[in-house]
Amino acid sequence: MIERPAHLSTTAEAYDAVVALYAEFVRDSLSRLPLDRAVLAAFAAFVAADGAGTVAELGCGPGYLTAHLRGLGLDAFGVDLSPAMIDHARAAHPDVRFEVGSMDALDLADGELSGIVSWYSVIHTPPEELPPYFTEFRRVLAPGGHLLLGFFESEGGPVEVFDHKVTPAYRWPIDDLAALARKADFVEVGRMLREPREDERFRRGHLLMRKR
Incomplete structure (x- = not known):
């Protein structure tokens, strides 16, 4: 039996413990974030232009973003480490598919997806353990499939850990994260950086990439 990396169990347990609070915190968050909605809409347009196949939101939490992707016309489903989050997502969005799973070892066939949103x-993955995630993303995406990442950007500094309200997380320089994706044979389509709102601590980074 393969031993599960410790950070996966830590992350799942941390989110299991705060389901109701976290779900309420993010429930209407996109309504206040026009630039984030624009990035998601662009991702949906690229996927639709390529035939609108299946899309997975990996790390879907309570399912609000998966539901948003479906509202954009995508055949989207969600995957999350936290069983309690998946239970909440299924109750909140009974017509949407949600599964417990880890984004570094997906129960999906090679080339099954047209798009991935992470x-x-x-952000909770230690930097040295992140490259295999991109390898797995590439495996399950069809040729030309799109990957969208949202993350906390380090504003020119190195990768650094910070005290995320749920469990420790990492801020990434956008160039470094893009370089990791290139090593897994992804091509950058575009990027968006936005400054933090008054109720946010850090700059937000968004990378849209395509499997070569």
Whole structure:
């Protein structure tokens, strides 16, 4: 039996413990974030232009973003480490598919997906353990499939850990994260950086990439 990396169990347990609070915190968050909505809409447009196949939101939490992607016309489903988050997502969005799973070892066939959204979900992965995630993303995406990452940007500094309200997380320089994706044979399509709102601590980074 392969031993599960410690950070996965830590992350799942941390989110299990705060389901109701976290779900309420993020429930209407996109309504206040026009630039974030624009990035998601661009991702949906690229996927639709390529035939609108299946899209997975990896690290879907309570499911609000998966539901948003479906509202953009995508055949989207969600995957999350936290069983309690998945239970909440299924109750809140009964017509949407949600599964417990880890984004570094997906129960999906090679080339099954047209798109992947990882919205502030790779942030809890230690930097040295992140490259295999991009390898797995590449495996399950069809040729030309799109990957959208949302993350906390380090504003020119190095990768650094910070005290995320749920469990420790990492801020990434956008160039370094893009370089990791290139090593896994992804091509950058575009990027968006936005400054933090009054109720946010850090700059937000968004990378849209395509499997070569």
